[in-house]
Amino acid sequence: MLPAAVFAAVVLSPIAAVGSTFEDALLRERIENRLRADSRVQSYDFQVETNDGRVVLRGSPDSLESLAQAVSLALTTDGSVSVQAAVDVAPPAVDDQTLRDQAQAILSSMPGQSAAEARIRIQDQTAEVTGTFPSFAALNSVLSRLSRMEGLRSIRTEARLSPPVDIDDQYVLESVAKQLTFDKGIDADEIRIGVRNGHVWLEGDVADAYQRARAEMLTRYTTGVVGVTNRLQSQSEEAERRTESQPVG
Numbered sequence: 001m002l003p004a005a006v007f008a009a010v011v012l013s014p015i016a017a018v019g020s021t022f023e024d025a026l027l028r029e030r031i032e033n034r035l036r037a038d039s040r041v042q043s044y045d046f047q048v049e050t051n052d053g054r055v056v057l058r059g060s061p062d063s064l065e066s067l068a069q070a071v072s073l074a075l076t077t078d079g080s081v082s083v084q085a086a087v088d089v090a091p092p093a094v095d096d097q098t099l100r101d102q103a104q105a106i107l108s109s110m111p112g113q114s115a116a117e118a119r120i121r122i123q124d125q126t127a128e129v130t131g132t133f134p135s136f137a138a139l140n141s142v143l144s145r146l147s148r149m150e151g152l153r154s155i156r157t158e159a160r161l162s163p164p165v166d167i168d169d170q171y172v173l174e175s176v177a178k179q180l181t182f183d184k185g186i187d188a189d190e191i192r193i194g195v196r197n198g199h200v201w202l203e204g205d206v207a208d209a210y211q212r213a214r215a216e217m218l219t220r221y222t223t224g225v226v227g228v229t230n231r232l233q234s235q236s237e238e239a240e241r242r243t244e245s246q247p248v249g
Contacts, residue, residue: 023053023079024050024051024052024053025050026079027050027053027055027077027078027079027080028048028049028050030077030078030079031048031050031055031073031074031077031080032046032048034073034074034077035048035070035073035074038069038073040065040066040069041061041066041069041070041073044059044060044061044062044066044070045059046058046059046061046070047059048074052081053079053080053081053082054081054082054083054084055074055075055077055080055081055082055083055084056083056084056085056086057070057071057074057083057084057085057086058086067085070085071083071085093151094125094150094151094152096122096123096124096125098151099122099125099127099149099151099152100120100122102149103120103122103127103146103149104120106120106142106145106146107120107142110138110142117131117132117133118130118131118132118133118138118142118159119131120142120146122152124153125151125152125153125154126152126153126154126155126156127146127149127152127154127155127156128155128156128157128158129142129143129146129155129156129157129158129159130157130158130159131159131160132159132160133159133160134223134224135221135222135223135224135225135226137220137221137222137223139157139159140220143155143157167198167223167224169195169196169197169198170195171224172195172198172200172222172223172224172225173193173194173195173200175222175223175224176193176195176200176218176219176222176225177193179218179219179221179222180193180215180218180219183214183218185210185211185214186206186211186214186215186218187206187207187211188215190204190205190206191203191204191205191206191215191232192204197226198224198225198226198227199225199226199227199228199229200219200222200225200227200228200229201228201229201231202215202216202219202228202229202230202231202232203231203232204232204233205232205233205234205235206232206233206234206235207234207235207236208234208235208236208237209234209236209237211232211234212230212232212233212234215230215232216228216230216232
C-alpha cells in the first residue's frame with residue numbers, strides 16, 4: 001500500500017488536469033460567445049484556443065481595429081490570463097480595375113496639364129507612379145491619396161519633378177520669400193534664400209527646430225520648387241549644444 005503522501009500526489013495530479021481542461025473549455029466557450037455577439041468581429045470566424053487561461057486567437061480580420069476589438073473581448077473575459085493573436089490582417093480584396101479607376105480619378109483632379117504628364121499603373125494591387133510632376137507638392141498629394149486607397153498593397157515611384165517652363169528662378173525666389181515672410185509660425189528675418197533651376201537653398205538662423213522644419217515644408221510646397229537644401233540653424237538647439245559642451249564645476 002502506498003504511503004498517504006504519495007497516494008495524495010498520485011490522486012491530485014489527474015484531478016488538477018481535468019479541472020484545468022474543464023476551465024479552459026468554459027473559458028473558450030465564453031470568449032466564442034462574446035465574439036459571436038459583437039457585430040465588429042462576428043463575421044471573421046475567429047478560432048479560439050485556451051490552455052491554463054492563456055488564449056490564442058486565430059483568424060483573418062480585415063483591419064487592425066477588428067483585431068484589437070477581438071483581443072480586448074478575449075482579454076476581459078473572466079478566467080483569461082493572457083491573449084496571443086496569431087492572425088494575418090487581410091484587407092478586403094479589391095480588383096485591379098477598381099483601383100485603376102480610383103487612380104485615374106486622382107490624376108484627373110490634378111490642375112492644368114499635370115495629369116497628362118503623370119502616370120499611375122496598377123498591377124496586382126501595386127501602384128507604380130511614373131511621369132513628370134510640376135512640384136513636390138503635386139507628387140506628394142498623389143502619393144498621399146494613393147496610400148489611403150483601400151485594397152492597394154504597395155506603391156512604387158520613379159516619377160520626376162520638373163518646374164513649369166513659364167516659372168523662372170526669380171519667380172520661385174519671390175514666392176518662397178512671400179511664403180516664409182507671411183507665415184505666422186516663422187520669424188523669417190534671418191533667413192536667406194537662394195534658387196537655381198528650381199532648387200532652393202535655405203540658410204540663416206531660426207528660433208527652434210519647429211521653425212526650421214516648417215520653413216522647409218512651406219518651401220517644398222511652393223509652386224516651381226523641385227528640391228530643397230535646408231541649412232537653417234536652430235538657435236535653441238545651438239544653445240543646448242553650447243550648454244552641454246561647457247565643463248562641469
